[in-house]
Amino acid sequence: MKRSLPLAMLLALSLAPAARAANEADYKAAYATAEAASKEAAGLRNQWTTTVTTLAAARKAADGGDFDRATAAAREAEALAKASIFQANSEKDAWKAMEIR
Amino acid sequence: MTTTSGPLATRRLILQGAASVALLGLGNLPFAPAHAAANDKYPEEAFKQKNEADAIKALYGRNAEPSDKVKLDAPEIAENGGVVPVSVTTTLDKVSSISFFVAENPFALAATYKFAEGTIPGVANRLKMAKTTKLVAIVEADGKLYSATKEVKVTVGGCGG
Amino acid sequence: MASSIRVRATSNGDITEVQALIQHPMDTGLVKDPKGEVIPAHYIQQLTFECNGKDVFVADWGTAVSKDPYVKFSFKGAKKGDDLKISWTDNKGASDTTTAKIA
Amino acid sequence: MKTRSALLLGSLSAALVAFALTSPRVVAADKVDPAADAKAFQNFFFQKFPEVKHEDFVNGPYSMNADMKRQWQEKEEFPPYEFALDAGKEMFATPFKNGKTYADCFPNGGVGIRQTYPYFDEKEGKVVTLELALNRCREANGEQPYSYVKDEMASLTAYMAFTSRGKPMDIRIPDDPRALAAFENGKRYFYTRRGQMNFSCASCHVQSPGERIRAEVLAPALGILNAMPIYRSEWSGMGTISRRFVTCNSQTRAVPLEPQSDEYRDVEYFLSYVANGLPISGPGARP
Numbered sequence: 001m002k003r004s005l006p007l008a009m010l011l012a013l014s015l016a017p018a019a020r021a022a023n024e025a026d027y028k029a030a031y032a033t034a035e036a037a038s039k040e041a042a043g044l045r046n047q048w049t050t051t052v053t054t055l056a057a058a059r060k061a062a063d064g065g066d067f068d069r070a071t072a073a074a075r076e077a078e079a080l081a082k083a084s085i086f087q088a089n090s091e092k093d094a095w096k097a098m099e100i101r
Numbered sequence: 102m103t104t105t106s107g108p109l110a111t112r113r114l115i116l117q118g119a120a121s122v123a124l125l126g127l128g129n130l131p132f133a134p135a136h137a138a139a140n141d142k143y144p145e146e147a148f149k150q151k152n153e154a155d156a157i158k159a160l161y162g163r164n165a166e167p168s169d170k171v172k173l174d175a176p177e178i179a180e181n182g183g184v185v186p187v188s189v190t191t192t193l194d195k196v197s198s199i200s201f202f203v204a205e206n207p208f209a210l211a212a213t214y215k216f217a218e219g220t221i222p223g224v225a226n227r228l229k230m231a232k233t234t235k236l237v238a239i240v241e242a243d244g245k246l247y248s249a250t251k252e253v254k255v256t257v258g259g260c261g262g
Numbered sequence: 263m264a265s266s267i268r269v270r271a272t273s274n275g276d277i278t279e280v281q282a283l284i285q286h287p288m289d290t291g292l293v294k295d296p297k298g299e300v301i302p303a304h305y306i307q308q309l310t311f312e313c314n315g316k317d318v319f320v321a322d323w324g325t326a327v328s329k330d331p332y333v334k335f336s337f338k339g340a341k342k343g344d345d346l347k348i349s350w351t352d353n354k355g356a357s358d359t360t361t362a363k364i365a
Numbered sequence: 366m367k368t369r370s371a372l373l374l375g376s377l378s379a380a381l382v383a384f385a386l387t388s389p390r391v392v393a394a395d396k397v398d399p400a401a402d403a404k405a406f407q408n409f410f411f412q413k414f415p416e417v418k419h420e421d422f423v424n425g426p427y428s429m430n431a432d433m434k435r436q437w438q439e440k441e442e443f444p445p446y447e448f449a450l451d452a453g454k455e456m457f458a459t460p461f462k463n464g465k466t467y468a469d470c471f472p473n474g475g476v477g478i479r480q481t482y483p484y485f486d487e488k489e490g491k492v493v494t495l496e497l498a499l500n501r502c503r504e505a506n507g508e509q510p511y512s513y514v515k516d517e518m519a520s521l522t523a524y525m526a527f528t529s530r531g532k533p534m535d536i537r538i539p540d541d542p543r544a545l546a547a548f549e550n551g552k553r554y555f556y557t558r559r560g561q562m563n564f565s566c567a568s569c570h571v572q573s574p575g576e577r578i579r580a581e582v583l584a585p586a587l588g589i590l591n592a593m594p595i596y597r598s599e600w601s602g603m604g605t606i607s608r609r610f611v612t613c614n615s616q617t618r619a620v621p622l623e624p625q626s627d628e629y630r631d632v633e634y635f636l637s638y639v640a641n642g643l644p645i646s647g648p649g650a651r652p
Binding site: 176177178179180181182183184186225227255256257258259260 | 432433436440599
Binding site: 042045046047049087091096098100 | 618628
């Protein structure tokens with residue numbers, strides 16, 4: 001299934017560097033992709049409140065120097081933003097299923 | 102509870118002074134000779150009590166016995182904990198006061214009403230309830246205390262956000 | 263400014279039914295505002311109803327009385343046209359009073 | 366998090382399959398037909414709740430639950446929106462700095478016209494709601510616009526709703542493709558799932574009116590705006606239609622849009638049109 005392919009990749013990816021702790025560079029990369037996905041969701045006028053709060057949590061953890069938690073939070077924010085984008089696109093037609101006729 | 106500020110305390114002294122003068126001056130007392138604590142003075146102490154038993158003792162100084170002559174009307178599930186319509190009616194006579202106690206609130210005593218001669222023994226009001234709680238209404242009639250109890254379910258609304 | 267007390271007093275000859283709705287925040291002192299500071303307690307403590315020079319009904323309220331409080335009771339011994347004086351004082355010493363004609 | 370989106374995908378693909386099989390009508394009617402939509406919408410609720418009198422639907426949760434209706438009727442004896450109503454009446458009578466009043470901005474002095482809002486403005490090519498018209502009136506007379514979610518706007522709309530109490534909702538859709546598009550856009554918004562909870566307005570107000578979400582009983586979508594603005598015990602204050610839309614969004618964990626943005630104006634247009642014929646019962650009191 002389309003969805004599980006990136007899932008497997010993500011898993012493989014996160015296993016590889018598990019040995020060394022995430023540093024600021026990892027965090028910055030993860031945060032950038034999360035923020036881009038969040039902007040796209042906002043563009044579709046379908047942002048989730050949890051995406052916004054998780055991004056904020058990532059920033060807060062990074063400010064506190066805890067880059068492990070910050071990177072994890074940024075990755076979660078990315079997943080949330082991607083799910084809201086998926087929801088917006090699939091709802092373009094799916095809403096008709098619920099319509100009272 | 103915050104203690105009352107300076108000016109208020111002096112205002113209360115004046116009130117007490119006026120009340121005592123009124124009591125001396127007037128022939129017929131506007132209030133039936135009820136328990137001293139339940140006349141004009143604001144029962145500060147009773148409102149400070151946390152649980153229901155202490156509040157009843159502080160306000161009336163004795164216990165109440167359940168009576169089916171006290172009809173307490175309150176919803177089974179409160180539409181909203183901030184505005185719960187509650188009312189009491191009773192067939193007892195010579196009623197001098199009616200009080201409401203919300204057991205699970207931070208302070209049990211919610212409200213107490215003093216009745217003059219000729220005032221029908223009954224009252225309706227809207228109370229706040231912090232969570233699902235036992236609600237007790239006490240009627241003081243001819244110096245004795247009668248009570249009615251009902252449970253009111255209280256939860257928040259909405260799906261969480 | 264209109265009074266903070268709205269009252270309806272209607273008599274059927276013998277019994278007068280009184281309903282009052284008062285505009286007041288009735289803050290408990292246990293709630294925080296959006297910035298996290300505690301909103302100080304601010305609630306009506308005593309509300310008196312006086313008719314023909316006699317206190318017919320006195321309410322002593324704590325913090326558990328709802329915002330914009332409402333109370334309803336009835337009493338005998340008054341007739342249409344009599345004045346019903348309502349006044350309240352709160353824990354900050356503020357007060358308001360109004361007089362209504364029994365309809 | 367992964368399971369969440371997998372679940373999402375699973376339910377959506379099931380819905381897509383179901384959609385393909387069951388709706389022959391969509392194939393035929395690509396044209397937007399508001400009148401047919403309104404008829405189908407009203408019949409859905411009349412059949413789902415045969416014991417509820419048609420005009421009772423405007424009482425929201427109270428048409429669904431007897432015990433709550435009793436609590437409501439007790440409150441209605443001396444309703445908490447009394448102060449907002451008086452404030453609105455006073456504001457309507459108080460002239461702006463330039464001497465004009467709201468009455469000069471509205472037909473019939475703003476009295477008894479709430480049931481015709483929102484309307485489609487053919488010059489602007491967009492839906493204009495009562496709240497928007499009130500703020501435009503203020504700006505036209507050199508005054509600052511009010512917040513759409515605060516008490517002043519609620520007091521004004523409370524007074525205007527009160528002057529229309531009992532009048533049937535009377536929303537018109539001109540034969541203008543932009544008006545039909547606005548209606549369709551409002552309908553789409555109403556049925557579109559959003560937020561991490563993945564709910565649409567219909568998930569609560571069409572699929573499960575009368576059921577509880579914790580303490581609250583859900584109102585039916587039919588006539589849901591007829592009682593606006595409402596005093597909500599939950600907010601212990603007045604709420605305009607804008608405030609209700611914004612809070613409903615955040616309940617499903619969707620970031621709300623700006624009050625009076627196109628989607629909100631269009632969904633108000635849709636919901637008001639399908640409630641045509643049902644009486645205005647604002648201002649209302651709700652849990």
